[in-house]
Amino acid sequence: xxxxxxxxxxxxxxxxxxxxxxxxxxxxxxxxxxxxxxxxxxxxxxxxxxxxxxxxxxxxxxxxxxxxxxxxxxxxxxxxxxxxxxxxxxxxxxxxxxxxxxxxxxxxxxxxxxxxxxxxxxxxxxxxxxxxxxxxxxxxxxxxxxxxxxxxxxxxxxxxxxxxxxxxxxxxxxxxxxxxxxxxxxxxxxxxxxxxxxxxxxxxxxxxxxxxxxxxxxxxxxxxxxxxxxxxxxxxxxxxxxxxxxxxxxxxxxxxxxxxxxxxxxxxxxxxxxxxxxxxxxxxxxxxxxxxxxxxxxxxxxxxxxxxxxxxxxxxxxxxxxxxxxxxxxxxxxxxxxxxxxxxxxxxxxxxxxxxxxxxxxxxxxxxxxxxxxxxxxxxxxxxxxxxxxxxxxxxxxxxxxxxxxxxxxxxxxxxxxxxxxxxxxxxxxxxxxxxxxxxxxxxxxxxx
Ligand code: PLP
Numbered sequence: 001x002x003x004x005x006x007x008x009x010x011x012x013x014x015x016x017x018x019x020x021x022x023x024x025x026x027x028x029x030x031x032x033x034x035x036x037x038x039x040x041x042x043x044x045x046x047x048x049x050x051x052x053x054x055x056x057x058x059x060x061x062x063x064x065x066x067x068x069x070x071x072x073x074x075x076x077x078x079x080x081x082x083x084x085x086x087x088x089x090x091x092x093x094x095x096x097x098x099x100x101x102x103x104x105x106x107x108x109x110x111x112x113x114x115x116x117x118x119x120x121x122x123x124x125x126x127x128x129x130x131x132x133x134x135x136x137x138x139x140x141x142x143x144x145x146x147x148x149x150x151x152x153x154x155x156x157x158x159x160x161x162x163x164x165x166x167x168x169x170x171x172x173x174x175x176x177x178x179x180x181x182x183x184x185x186x187x188x189x190x191x192x193x194x195x196x197x198x199x200x201x202x203x204x205x206x207x208x209x210x211x212x213x214x215x216x217x218x219x220x221x222x223x224x225x226x227x228x229x230x231x232x233x234x235x236x237x238x239x240x241x242x243x244x245x246x247x248x249x250x251x252x253x254x255x256x257x258x259x260x261x262x263x264x265x266x267x268x269x270x271x272x273x274x275x276x277x278x279x280x281x282x283x284x285x286x287x288x289x290x291x292x293x294x295x296x297x298x299x300x301x302x303x304x305x306x307x308x309x310x311x312x313x314x315x316x317x318x319x320x321x322x323x324x325x326x327x328x329x330x331x332x333x334x335x336x337x338x339x340x341x342x343x344x345x346x347x348x349x350x351x352x353x354x355x356x357x358x359x360x361x362x363x364x365x366x367x368x369x370x371x372x373x374x375x376x377x378x379x380x381x382x383x384x385x386x387x388x389x390x391x392x393x394x395x396x397x398x399x400x401x402x403x404x405x406x407x408x409x410x411x412x413x414x415x416x417x418x419x420x421x422x423x424x425x426x427x428x429x430x431x432x433x434x435x436x437x438x439x440x441x442x443x444x445x446x447x448x449x
Pocket of ligand 1: 118146221251252288
């Protein structure tokens with residue numbers, strides 16, 4: 001569509017007048033006014049179009065404005081916009097059935113929420129009531145959401161300002177060979193030592209006081225660390241041995257992102273509770289939820305579940321989820337994510353890593369990849385320090401600006417950039433984005449030593 005900078009300026013002025021933004025110093029931000037979006041792209045009012053390699057916040061798995069999902073929302077709006085959670089309604093039942101059909105094992109009961117953090121809050125509540133225990137273990141390299149318990153479970157620095165209520169939350173180190181907490185030299189050592197560390201953490205905390213262990217199946221925002229073979233099965237075995245509930249957080253990794261419906265499918269592991277959001281309906285209407293095992297569901301057969309939300313199983317959200325899951329199946333979108341990852345993104349990133357001194361490691365699967373940027377490949381010193389801000393973060397800010405100049409919208413977190421396009425991304429789009437990324441990385445290379 002034609003550029004209209006005046007309209008863009010008006011949108012921005014209206015935003016600055018009354019909108020209070022997430023995670024930001026309100027006086028220091030400059031939000032880009034957006035005029036529209038379609039498929040793998042969105043555009044501003046100045047005539048700039050961006051290839052979305054971030055899928056917004058890694059949620060538009062089906063791309064922007066998928067016509068089948070838009071139509072389903074419109075049809076549901078004309079039929080029944082809202083109804084309280086206590087009623088039985090066709091579209092909610094169908095969304096629950098389609099989620100339950102896809103989740104592993106006996107995770108066959110679905111509690112719907114409005115997003116990921118609420119899913120995590122409710123999963124932890126279920127685990128605590130089911131076990132009668134209070135503590136929850138989570139990984140340092142993690143993000144689980146921004147509400148009370150979810151932000152305390154989160155490992156990254158967004159936890160720090162809200163850390164006062166962390167009673168019962170204990171952090172441990174998950175496996176991550178490139179930056180091993182265990183001085184491991186190979187994946188097998190990393191796996192064994194990470195499991196031994198978890199066992200020891202449990203022993204010192206007291207297994208009888210631990211309700212749950214929560215892990216992202218493949219940690220997302222923290223750096224897309226695909227766990228070594230055997231790690232998740234090992235955690236499953238530890239949980240079983242100690243009567244601890246195993247929660248897998250698939251809010252980011254789920255619904256096609258890794259090239260399977262759920263990341264857990266890569267590892268043959270079934271948790272007791274699985275949290276989801278984002279890709280379940282690509283975020284077209286807010287939706288999340290918890291998939292619940294038969295055993296935990298049975299805890300609340302005769303005893304009321306003490307949790308609920310006005311919008312649990314909201315019809316518009318459920319209609320968009322049904323349409324999303326059906327479209328993903330009909331159009332083989334999960335298969336596309338696996339294929340593009342294996343055949344296009346993986347090989348291109350391996351080649352990019354060889355040519356750029358700033359690329360320390362690439363890792364991932366499906367349309368879920370991270371580039372770990374470094375000052376020096378030998379020392380693996382991160383391109384910017386942990387949680388850097390302002391001048392200290394300049395190398396990453398320059399890299400991000402270079403991406404945007406090249407028409408690519410990147411996902412950037414600390415010293416990493418993630419390649420997380422829509423699961424619908426075409427080969428041509430992936431190659432266009434990878435070429436822009438290749439070019440922008442010269443800005444990062446300039447800061448290597
Ligand atoms: N869990 C994971 C793994 C996430 O990546 C996120 C969001 O990025 C959340 C939970 C929180 O989800 P929401 O922002 O929908 O509350």
